[in-house]
Amino acid sequence: MKQFKIAIDISPTIDANSLRGVGFYTKRLVPALQQQIKKNLDYQNWTIDLVQQNNLDYQKYNLIHYPYFDPFKLSIPPKKIPTIITVHDLIPRQFKSHFPVGIKGEIKWQIQKQRLKQTDYIITDSHSSKYSIHEITKYPLDKIYSIYLAADKKFKPIPQKSNLIKTKKKYNLPTKFVLYVGDINWNKNIPQLVKSCLALNYPLVIVGSSATKTDVPQHPWTKDLIWLQKKYAQLQKQNPKQQKLILTGYVDDQQLN
Structure with missing residues (x-):
């Protein structure tokens, strides 16, 4: 054949x-x-x-x-x-x-x-x-x-507590938090997510390289990213050790799993 x-x-x-x-x-x-x-x-x-x-x-x-x-x-x-x-x-x-x-x-x-x-x-x-x-x-x-997307098999409960402790320490993570992984675009509705978590007093961890970009240009496509970075700077100024909003930057697959 x-x-x-x-x-x-x-x-x-x-x-x-x-x-x-x-x-x-x-x-x-x-x-x-x-x-x-x-x-x-x-x-x-x-x-x-x-x-x-x-x-x-x-x-x-x-x-x-x-x-x-x-x-x-x-x-x-x-x-x-x-x-x-x-x-x-x-x-x-x-x-x-x-x-x-x-x-x-x-x-x-x-x-x-x-x-x-x-x-x-x-x-x-x-x-x-x-x-x-x-x-x-x-x-x-x-x-x-x-064709709907499926979760990778790697994403599952982690039995080794030592791995969890290591990751928690590296990124200064609270015990419980809301996790967002992805870009910061208008359609992701990140400002409302941040406001909701702050109102509920629940920590929000945002993972991804886009959230920590520097020298972001003023543009309609970047307005939510600029808003997020300003909000983060404001919270950091109030309390440098705050855990209300955490921007980790890029996290590799192994640690994200």
């Missing part, structure tokens, strides 16, 4: 997205698919290669999967072979007033949208995103598949 060769673009695991959700998604998607191929006899002639766009020989493959779609960057080339694209969401187009872009951004969006329409199928994270993508791009609804 002839081999069916799949290429998966792993650019999100090595560029600026590597520490974001899309990088996390791609790093876990690839081994999970490879495991399914090993276990399922129906896929015994399938192979997966990890590729990057700048050195990709399309003629070698039957299918390519792009696990990331950026509406304002030319992140996918014109279609050359059967293509699947994962579009996690189109929130910047759904709520344009909160995510304004200039003329270049609008032009790139039009190019990206046309390239997206050429793809064979779209994968997204939820039914809500599925209908938003259809509404915004007019891409056929029956070719968009909702």
Whole structure:
């Protein structure tokens, strides 16, 4: 039986997205698919290669999967072979007033949208995103598949108390707290989360490199990040040892687990 060769673009695991959700998604998607191929006899002639766009020989493959779609960057080339694209969401187009872009951004969006329409199928994270993508791009609804994300097997109760104590000490963590891991964007509603935790007198720990960025430019896309950093500075000024709001910065997978 002839081999069916799949290429998966792993650019999100090595560029600026590597520490974001899309990088996390791609790093876990690839081994999970490879495991399914090993276990399922129906896929015994399938192979997966990890590729990057700048050195990709399309003629070698039957299918390519792009696990990331950026509406304002030319992140996918014109279609050359059967293509699947994962579009996690189109929130910047759904709520344009909160995510304004200039003329270049609008032009790139039009190019990206046309390239997206050429793809064979779209994968997204939820039914809500599925209908938003259809509404915004007019891409056929029956070719968009909702595949919900699952927690990594690494995330489980930690039996070794020594590991917990070590992590708690390193980040100066309270015994109980609310944990948020991710970017600081308008759609994450971080200011309301902070206000709610402060009102309830419950510690909030925010994990991620974006929260501790320096020299953040004034821009509509960064307004919630700037608000968060100002609130944190205010609380620190009141009490340098405060544990109401903790910004850890980047935390590696091993400690996050």
